[in-house]
Amino acid sequence: MDLSIVILNYKQKGLLKQCLKGIILAQPQLDYEIIVVDNKSDDGSLEMVKEIFLAKKDDNQPQLKLPITKPLAVPPIQTIQADVNNGFAAGNNLGIAKALGKYVMILNPDVAIVSGVLEKMVDFMQNNSDVGMIGPRLINPDGSTQYSCRRFPGSLVPVYRRTIFGKLPFAKKIIDSYLMLDFDHENNRLVDWLFGACLVIRKSALDKVGSFDEKFFMYFEDLDLCRRFWQQNFKVLYFAGAEMVHYHQQWSTEKGGIFGVLRRGGRVHVASGIKYFIKYFGTKIPVKN
Numbered sequence: 001m002d003l004s005i006v007i008l009n010y011k012q013k014g015l016l017k018q019c020l021k022g023i024i025l026a027q028p029q030l031d032y033e034i035i036v037v038d039n040k041s042d043d044g045s046l047e048m049v050k051e052i053f054l055a056k057k058d059d060n061q062p063q064l065k066l067p068i069t070k071p072l073a074v075p076p077i078q079t080i081q082a083d084v085n086n087g088f089a090a091g092n093n094l095g096i097a098k099a100l101g102k103y104v105m106i107l108n109p110d111v112a113i114v115s116g117v118l119e120k121m122v123d124f125m126q127n128n129s130d131v132g133m134i135g136p137r138l139i140n141p142d143g144s145t146q147y148s149c150r151r152f153p154g155s156l157v158p159v160y161r162r163t164i165f166g167k168l169p170f171a172k173k174i175i176d177s178y179l180m181l182d183f184d185h186e187n188n189r190l191v192d193w194l195f196g197a198c199l200v201i202r203k204s205a206l207d208k209v210g211s212f213d214e215k216f217f218m219y220f221e222d223l224d225l226c227r228r229f230w231q232q233n234f235k236v237l238y239f240a241g242a243e244m245v246h247y248h249q250q251w252s253t254e255k256g257g258i259f260g261v262l263r264r265g266g267r268v269h270v271a272s273g274i275k276y277f278i279k280y281f282g283t284k285i286p287v288k289n
Contacts (some may be wrong), residue, residue, distance in 0.1 A: 001031050001032065001033060001100045001101045001102065002030040002031045002032055002101055002102055002103065002122055003028075003030050003031075003032040003033075003101045003102070003103050003104075003105060003118065003122055003200075004032070004033050004034075004035060004095075004098075004099035004100055004101030004103070004104050004105065004203075005023065005032060005033070005034045005035065005105045005107055006035045006037065006092055006095030006096060006099060006104060006105065006106055006107065007019060007020075007034065007035070007036050007037070007095075007107050007108075007109055008037045008039060008088065008091040008092050008095065008106075008108070008109075009036060009037065009038045009039065009041060009045050009109050010038070010039040010040075010041055010085060010091070011041045011043055011045075012041075012045075012109045012110065013041070013043050013044065013045045013048055015109040015110050015247070016036070016045055016048070016049070016109040017048060017052065018109075018112070019107070019109045019110070019111065019112070019113070020034065020036075020049065020052075020053055020077075022112050022113040022114070023113045023118075024053075024072055024074055024075070025072065025115075026113050026114060026115040026116070026117070026118065027072065027115070028118040028119060029119055030118060030119060030122060032075055032101065032118070033075055033076040033077070033078065033099075033100060033101065034075055034076070034077045034078070035077075035078045035079075035080065035095040035098055035099060036049055036077065036078070036079050036080070036095075037079075037080045037082060037091050037092065037094050037095045038079070038080070038081050038082060039082050039085040039086070039087075039091045040081075040082050040083065040084055040085045046079045046081055049077065049079055050079065053074050053077055054074070054077055054079075078098055080094050080095060080098065082094060086214065086217070087214070087216070087217035087218050088196065088212070088216070088217070088218045088219075088221055089211075089212035089213060089214045089215075089216050089217070089218075089221040090212075090214045092106055092196075092211070092212055093211045093212055093214065096206065096211050096212075097211075099203065101203060102202075102203055102204075103121075103122055103125055103200050103201065103202060103203060104200070104201045104203050104206060105118070105121075105198070105199065105200050105201075106196055106198065106199040106201065107197075107198055108196075108197040108198065108246070110197070110246060110247040110248065111138070111197055111198050111244050111245070111246050111247075112244060112245040112246075112247070113244060114243075114244065114245075117136065117242045117243065117244060120239075120241055120242045121134060121136065121200045121239060121242050122200070124239060124241065124242075125200060125202060128237075130234075130235055131202070131234070131235045131236075131237050132201065132202050132205035132206075132209075132229045132232075132234025132235055132236065133194065133199055133200070133201045133202065133205070133225075133226065133229055133234065133235075133236045133237070134194075134199070134200050134236075134237045134238070134239040135148060135149065135194035135195065135198060135199050135200075135237075135238055135239065136198055136239055136240075136242035136243060136244050137185060137186075137238070137239070137240045137241075137242065137243045137244075138195070138197060138198065138243075138244055138245075138246040138248075139243060139244070139245055139246065140245070140246070140248070141245055141247060145185045145186075146195075146246055146248060147179050147180060147181070147185065148194060148195040148197065148238075148246075149180060149183075149185075149189070149191040149192075149193070149194050149195070149238040150178055150179060150180055150191070150192060150193055150223075151177060151178050151180060151191075151192045151193075152192045152193065152223075152227065152285050153178050153223075154174070154178075155277050156171075156174070157174065157175065157178050158270070158273050160174060160175055161175060185238070185240065186240055187240050188237060188238065188239055188240050188241065189237065189238050189240075190235055190236065190237050190238075190288050191236055191237065191238045192226065192227075192230070192236070192285075192288070193222060193223045193226035193227065193236060194222065194226060194236060194238065195222060196221065196222030196225075197246055197248070198244060198246070199222070202234070205229065205232070205234045208232060208234075209225070209228050209229055209231075209232050209234065210228065211225075212224075212225055213225070213279075215275055215279075216272045216275060216276070217268055217271075217272065218268050218269075218272065219268065219269045219272040219273070220272040220273060220275065220276040221272070223276065224276060224279070227280070227285075227286060230286035230287075230288065231286050233289075235288070
């Protein structure tokens with residue numbers, strides 16, 4: 001099998017439905033499967049998946065009914081119901097454990113797939129055996145670019161981003177470098193790390209490096225995984241040749257300043273940051289080559 005698409009859902013029933021429809025409408029010319037993990041949403045998300053995408057038709061094959069000339073065949077879809085919401089890392093790991101593909105795609109329900117994009121990403125991985133992970137160019141619904149690749153942060157970056165110190169010229173320069181504002185985001189480039197909203201990962205590399213670190217409930221698990229890939233000499237690459245729309249929802253209120261920690265998302269973000277810097281305290285940042 002070429003590709004296993006792991007979609008982790010938490011209370012995003014509508015977006016999940018549209019995401020699945022988008023994948024099937026794109027009719028990827030790949031041998032692929034979809035694994036939907038629900039993180040204890042209790043909103044009928046998996047029931048919706050089974051009703052719309054897994055119902056057997058007259059020929060005993062799942063087909064998606066849409067207002068087009070003929071029904072579209074549906075790929076194999078597994079559903080996994082988590083007993084408890086243990087976060088992004090743990091939920092995705094449930095799907096990764098069931099993946100049969102040569103490549104694993106981590107895909108948020110709020111990312112829209114278009115025709116040909118999955119084939120481009122798999123083809124790139126097939127032709128670049130030294131690359132362990134790629135992420136596409138993510139764009140906002142208005143067509144503007146999301147800055148979805150970044151440099152490894154120093155320990156003071158989160159402080160600068162949440163306090164008035166970030167307005168100082170030297171701190172602003174550090175933040176801009178971290179956000180890679182000096183990069184046009186229209187060309188392929190080796191990068192320190194990629195957002196976990198959409199990743200295509202070589203399964204053999206993942207088996208060697210290990211899956212997401214479940215100590216992170218949410219945030220920093222993608223940064224941590226990319227860092228471990230570089231430590232094991234697997235390249236991480238921003239792939240501008242594939243473009244997807246990301247209806248980004250920033251639960252952490254990361255840009256909400258110091259008062260963002262008063263919200264649960266902000267507290268989770270800060271806690272994950274502390275765990276990350278403790279984990280790598282005293283270790284050297286991997287060198288890209």
